[in-house]
Amino acid sequence: xxxxIKNLVKRFNGNIAVDNVxxxxxxxxxxxxxxxxxxxxxxxxNTIIGLAKIDGGEITIFGxxxxxxxxxxxxxxGIVPQDIALYEDMTAYENxxxxxxxxxxRDGFLKDSVEEALHFTGLWDKRxxxxxxxxxxxxxxxxxxxxxxxxxxxxxxxxxxxxxxxxSRNHILKSIRKLxxxxxxxxxxxxxxEEVEELCTYITIMDHGKxxxxxxxxxxxxxxxFEEKTTFELSGMNYTxxxxxxxINGVKDCTMKGKTISVISQKNSKTLGKIIDAIxxxxxxxxxxxxxxxTLEGVFLTLTGRTLRD
Amino acid sequence: MxxxxxxxxxxxxxxxxxxxxxxxxxxxxxLILIIGTALNSADSPKTLDKISVAYVNEDKGAISxxxxxxxxxxxxxxxxxxxxxxxxxxxxxxxxxKKVEALIYIKNDFSGSISNEKKAVxxxxxxxxxxxxxxxxxxxxxxxINRVNTMEVxxxxxxxxxxxxxxxxxxxxxxxxxxxxxxxxxxxxxAVTMLAVSLMYGTLFASYAMAEDKxxxxxxxxxxxxxxxxxxxxxxTLGTIATLLLEAILLIVFTKYAYHVNWxxxxxxxLFLSSLFSVFVTGLGIMAxxxxxxxxxxxxxxxxxxVFLTFISGGYVKINFNGIIFDKLVAFVPNxxxxxxxxxxxxxxxxxxxxxxxxxxxxxxxMIFFIVAGFGRRVLD
Numbered sequence: 001x002x003x004x005i006k007n008l009v010k011r012f013n014g015n016i017a018v019d020n021v022x023x024x025x026x027x028x029x030x031x032x033x034x035x036x037x038x039x040x041x042x043x044x045x046n047t048i049i050g051l052a053k054i055d056g057g058e059i060t061i062f063g064x065x066x067x068x069x070x071x072x073x074x075x076x077x078g079i080v081p082q083d084i085a086l087y088e089d090m091t092a093y094e095n096x097x098x099x100x101x102x103x104x105x106r107d108g109f110l111k112d113s114v115e116e117a118l119h120f121t122g123l124w125d126k127r128x129x130x131x132x133x134x135x136x137x138x139x140x141x142x143x144x145x146x147x148x149x150x151x152x153x154x155x156x157x158x159x160x161x162x163x164x165x166x167x168s169r170n171h172i173l174k175s176i177r178k179l180x181x182x183x184x185x186x187x188x189x190x191x192x193x194e195e196v197e198e199l200c201t202y203i204t205i206m207d208h209g210k211x212x213x214x215x216x217x218x219x220x221x222x223x224x225x226f227e228e229k230t231t232f233e234l235s236g237m238n239y240t241x242x243x244x245x246x247x248i249n250g251v252k253d254c255t256m257k258g259k260t261i262s263v264i265s266q267k268n269s270k271t272l273g274k275i276i277d278a279i280x281x282x283x284x285x286x287x288x289x290x291x292x293x294x295t296l297e298g299v300f301l302t303l304t305g306r307t308l309r310d
Numbered sequence: 311m312x313x314x315x316x317x318x319x320x321x322x323x324x325x326x327x328x329x330x331x332x333x334x335x336x337x338x339x340x341l342i343l344i345i346g347t348a349l350n351s352a353d354s355p356k357t358l359d360k361i362s363v364a365y366v367n368e369d370k371g372a373i374s375x376x377x378x379x380x381x382x383x384x385x386x387x388x389x390x391x392x393x394x395x396x397x398x399x400x401x402x403x404x405x406x407x408k409k410v411e412a413l414i415y416i417k418n419d420f421s422g423s424i425s426n427e428k429k430a431v432x433x434x435x436x437x438x439x440x441x442x443x444x445x446x447x448x449x450x451x452x453x454x455i456n457r458v459n460t461m462e463v464x465x466x467x468x469x470x471x472x473x474x475x476x477x478x479x480x481x482x483x484x485x486x487x488x489x490x491x492x493x494x495x496x497x498x499x500x501a502v503t504m505l506a507v508s509l510m511y512g513t514l515f516a517s518y519a520m521a522e523d524k525x526x527x528x529x530x531x532x533x534x535x536x537x538x539x540x541x542x543x544x545x546x547t548l549g550t551i552a553t554l555l556l557e558a559i560l561l562i563v564f565t566k567y568a569y570h571v572n573w574x575x576x577x578x579x580x581l582f583l584s585s586l587f588s589v590f591v592t593g594l595g596i597m598a599x600x601x602x603x604x605x606x607x608x609x610x611x612x613x614x615x616x617v618f619l620t621f622i623s624g625g626y627v628k629i630n631f632n633g634i635i636f637d638k639l640v641a642f643v644p645n646x647x648x649x650x651x652x653x654x655x656x657x658x659x660x661x662x663x664x665x666x667x668x669x670x671x672x673x674x675x676x677m678i679f680f681i682v683a684g685f686g687r688r689v690l691d
Contacts, residue, residue: 049534074536085527087319089326094319101315102535146531 002027002062002154002185003048009056010043017043019209020057025202027153030176030186032200034193034296036304040209041189042082045156048187049079062153075103078152078184082159084139085146088132092123092142095131096149103150117145120178122171137168144175148184155179156187161195173199193297203296207304221294223303227252229292230272232261235285244278251275259287312537313545320549321556324515334511335557338504342565345626346497361390363447364401364410371421377432380454389446405435412436412447449660501571502652503625505561505584506645509591510616512554514609516595519546521605543686547592554588555581574656583655586671587648593678600685619645647671 003025010018018040025031035041046052048059050070059066061073086095096114105113118124121141126134131142140160147155157176161169176199180186190196196203197217204214213220234241237259245254245261250269255262261279265271272291279286325331365381367374381392393410395401401413413435423430432451520543523529532542562580565571573580598608598615620626623645640646651667654660 049530051530051533071536071538074534077534079531079534081527081530083527083530085531087323087526087528089323090319094322098315098319099531099535101312102532102537104536 001025001060002029003187004060005044005048005057006060007057008044008047008054008059010040010047010052011055017209018047021206021209021211023204023211023214025185025187027185028180028183029202030180030188030200032196032203033187033189033206034196034203034300035189035206038208039206041206042158043209044206045158045187045189049077049156050074075150076153078147078150078155080144080147080155080157080160082162084143086131086139086142089130091128091130092118092134092145093127095142096145099146100149105150113149113151117149120148121145121175135165135168137164137171140164140168140172141175144172148179152184154185154187158189159191160188161190161192193295193300197296205300205303212303213299217296220296220299223299227264228267228269230263230265230275231290231292232263232275232279232286233288234259234261234279235287236283238282238284241279241282241284244281245275248274248278312541313548316542316545317549317552320519320546321553324550324553325556330511330514331557334508334515335561338508339561339564341507342497342500342504342571343569346495346500346569346571360388361412361446362410363390363392364395364404364413365392366395366398366401366413367416368398368418369416369420369422370418371425373421373424374416377416377454386450390450402435414447414451452660452662495572497569498572498656501561501565501569501573502649502656503620503623503645505558505652506587506623506648507616507620507625508557508561509554509584509587509648510620510645512550512557512588512591513595513598513612513616515553516547516550516592517599517605517608517612519550520596520599521608525605547596550592550595551585551588554591555585558584558588572656574658576655579655580652583648583651583668586668586675587644590644590648590671590675590678593675593682596682597678597685600682600688619643622646623649625649642670644671644674 001024003023005021005023008018008021008023009016021040021044023044033041033044043052047054048061048066050066062076064073066073087098090098093114096117097110100110100113100117115124118127121144123138123141123145126138131139134142140162144157144160147157160176161172164172173195176186176188188196188200200217202214202216203220205212205220213223215223237256239256242254242256242261245251245263248265248271250271251263251265253264263271263275265275276286367378380386381390392414393404395404395413398413398415401410401415404410405413413433415433415435417431417433420430420432432455434448434451436447523532523542533539559581562573562584566573594615595608595612598612599605602608602611622640623643625645641650647667647670651664651671654664654667
């Protein structure tokens with residue numbers, strides 16, 4: 001394990017923000033940490049990077065206890081904060097150099113690493129421009145460049161794609177995959193569920209300071225996939241078909257809206273053929289059919305009772 | 311060294327802040343020109359006139375006779391025109407009638423007190439008419455006292471004093487202010503006071519340097535890096551001091567060549583004093599932030615403090631408060647100490663006074679950094 005959190009407790013003014021959290025992250029993973037606002041994920045991240053002191057439990061990173069080896073551990077961690085953390089009155093090159101030096105890089109190695117980080121984020125051509133003249137997307141990319149300049153083994157990305165254009169977003173997502181391929185382990189938090197679904201190999205969902213679910217995407221979806229939803233678009237309207245479908249064994253509900261019928265049936269109940277037969281027995285034709293798969297958004301909604309942006 | 315790296319970028323960023331540079335460097339340079347030119351009348355004297363001084367010596371002892379001899383040295387007579395009077399009352403009367411500009415008064419127990427190792431003073435009563443002239447008289451008296459004190463020490467150390475006489479030598483010439491007979495023009499005066507103003511506004515650089523990481527979010531990066539917090543703050547402190555010193559050099563060079571301001575011949579001392587005042591100013595800015603824990607409040611306070619200290623130390627216009635207690639209090643104002651030390655350095659004034667100002671500034675600066683260390687743990691950590 002590259003990171004192991006055991007029974008982590010963090011309180012603020014007597015209120016518990018993180019409550020006995022256990023997290024294990026394997027080397028090479030893209031680890032998704034999900035949770036609504038106030039779930040405790042940022043506090044958990046802050047304890048990992050040394051911004052907040054822990055009240056209980058233990059954090060081990062790279063096999064070393066963070067309390068005893070804080071400075072040594074920090075050398076191999078890169079942080080991409082949610083808010084842009086750059087000096088606006090410095091150029092891209094100066095920002096990357098400044099933060100690289102804080103991580104102990106020097107001389108030729110610092111120069112090469114800065115060049116590499118700026119090439120990686122596509123900012124090399126803009127290296128001499130002041131950061132304050134950058135677009136939101138470019139600042140986000142520089143935010144990442146400053147976090148990876150020292151080649152960290154573990155990169156923590158807290159909502160790195162907030163408020164940017166699709167082009168920059170794609171660039172960042174590609175960069176994350178590439179960093180992972182190059183050997184970095186990544187902890188990723190986002191409000192964009194589709195990003196987490198696309199990127200992350202393992203996901204932990206937090207709410208009210210506790211871990212409420214964890215697993216791979218499929219494992220998490222499996223937690224809520226008791227039902228299947230099938231939607232049919234028909235050539236005409238026929239209300240008797242709804243009654244016919246409802247009588248099919250395994251169908252839990254059927255509703256009609258205009259020329260569209262939505263059917264909810266039990267998972268693996270093999271009702272699709274029977275439903276199609278029921279529709280065909282009327283004078284309506286099926287124009288299109290879609291089967292809705294369970295999503296992480298659905299998992300999240302089911303587990304927390306809230307959408308991620310609540 | 312990470313500290314120097316942080317200091318370097320702090321300095322670069324300070325100089326990129328055009329608004330602040332305009333306030334701390336551009337405005338003082340402009341004010342030197344405007345106030346200096348406006349107050350420097352065309353017929354302003356370039357050399358010092360002879361100063362008329364009343365002298366009353368009620369002591370008949372050996373040491374006061376030495377002072378009589380001292381006043382008769384040609385180089386002293388070059389500066390002052392001594393008019394001996396019989397009594398203290400006569401001397402004061404001459405001051406009130408504006409016939410003399412100062413009275414040097416020696417009481418009858420002067421030599422006796424020195425022999426008995428008691429405190430003895432040569433008193434100088436001044437006319438408020440010409441502050442500069444009075445300061446010359448004070449410097450002359452002070453140079454004599456220093457000489458007596460030195461001889462006293464040598465005597466206690468059993469040194470041979472048989473050849474010690476008040477002769478025209480360089481050590482005496484070094485002491486009086488404006489030894490070469492030059493007096494500062496208005497532009498020379500305001501160049502020094504505006505240098506103090508320029509550096510005082512540097513408190514804002516220091517305060518901002520401590521606060522910025524919190525509202526720029528960069529503190530997340532810095533705290534999560536393997537760099538200890540104190541290294542970061544030390545780097546920023548050094549960077550601010552370097553910024554202020556560079557500003558001082560720019561102001562001195564610019565005014566020397568563009569306005570022909572007299573900065574004297576002892577440039578290393580001028581730079582040392584500027585460095586010392588830069589350290590004090592940086593400490594003051596940091597202290598304001600760590601006490602208020604709010605960059606806006608600290609900025610407002612420092613702006614007001616800069617204007618206030620500049621005003622009472624005669625930075626905008628020379629002020630005569632006519633109150634001994636107030637004058638003494640103002641002498642402890644850091645701006646005043648800096649200005650006094652600068653004037654003494656530029657115009658070959660009292661070394662004793664310069665040393666006192668330097669020590670005063672060092673003591674205040676050390677105290678400030680102690681306060682910063684106390685509050686800083688709570689605010690900056």
